[in-house]
Amino acid sequence: MDLALLLLRLLLAALLFGHSTQKLFGWFGGAGREGTAAVFEKWGFVPGRRMVLVAAVAELAGAGSIAAGLLTPAGSAVVIGTMAVAAAATAPNGFWAQQGGCEVPFTYGALAAVLAFSGPGALSLDAALGLSRPWELPSYVWGLAALLVGLAAATVPLTMRARVVRSRGTDHNEVKT
Numbered sequence: 001m002d003l004a005l006l007l008l009r010l011l012l013a014a015l016l017f018g019h020s021t022q023k024l025f026g027w028f029g030g031a032g033r034e035g036t037a038a039v040f041e042k043w044g045f046v047p048g049r050r051m052v053l054v055a056a057v058a059e060l061a062g063a064g065s066i067a068a069g070l071l072t073p074a075g076s077a078v079v080i081g082t083m084a085v086a087a088a089a090t091a092p093n094g095f096w097a098q099q100g101g102c103e104v105p106f107t108y109g110a111l112a113a114v115l116a117f118s119g120p121g122a123l124s125l126d127a128a129l130g131l132s133r134p135w136e137l138p139s140y141v142w143g144l145a146a147l148l149v150g151l152a153a154a155t156v157p158l159t160m161r162a163r164v165v166r167s168r169g170t171d172h173n174e175v176k177t
Contacts, residue, residue: 005121006069012111013067016079019108020059023052043089044164045157054157058082066115069124071131073146076116080150083109085157109150117143 022030031039037048045051058078065075086105093100119139120126 002121002123005115005118006123008111009066009069009115009120009124012079012108012115013063015108016059016063016066019104020056020063023056023059044161044168045085045089046160046164051157055082055085062112066112066120069120069126070129072120072124072126073116073142076112077146077150077153079112080109080116080147081153082150083112084151084154085161088154088158089161112150113143113147116146 018028021027022032023036024033026032026035030036033049033052036052039048040046040051040055041048059082062075062079062082065071066079083105087102087109090100090102090105093102095101095103095106097103117139119142125131
């Protein structure tokens with residue numbers, strides 16, 4: 001089980017790394033900061049360049065936490081929140097990624113939630129430092145806390161976006177990814 005959790009953590013962290021560096025640097029076929037900022041602006045995330053930086057840094061921080069298995073519930077909460085925002089922006093296109101839908105951010109967020117509920121396993125810095133289950137709380141408490149904190153944090157950019165979208169008089173996604 002510990003090896004499976006390590007593999008899950010490393011795979012998710014690698015995907016998040018790629019996802020964030022597409023935004024920041026245009027790696028892996030991404031649009032880079034300028035191109036992604038234009039998409040963010042059309043989605044209602046303004047100012048686009050700043051929001052790209054916030055999203056990409058959050059994804060990198062979450063990826064690092066998850067890969068190392070360090071403060072796993074906190075890293076999972078960061079990923080859950082960031083992916084909830086991304087899923088909300090792409091949900092008007094449906095679920096599947098080939099139609100520009102929310103499949104990818106939903107999946108990444110869901111995997112982060114799974115890790116928050118399961119813990120990182122014995123092959124992690126949390127375990128090495130005795131942080132796997134501090135205060136002897138059951139795993140579901142940490143999972144629920146990560147889920148609630150992540151979703152609560154997502155309300156800030158989503159509320160800001162809703163104001164922009166309302167001011168434009170549109171409630172649909174203008175750009176498919």
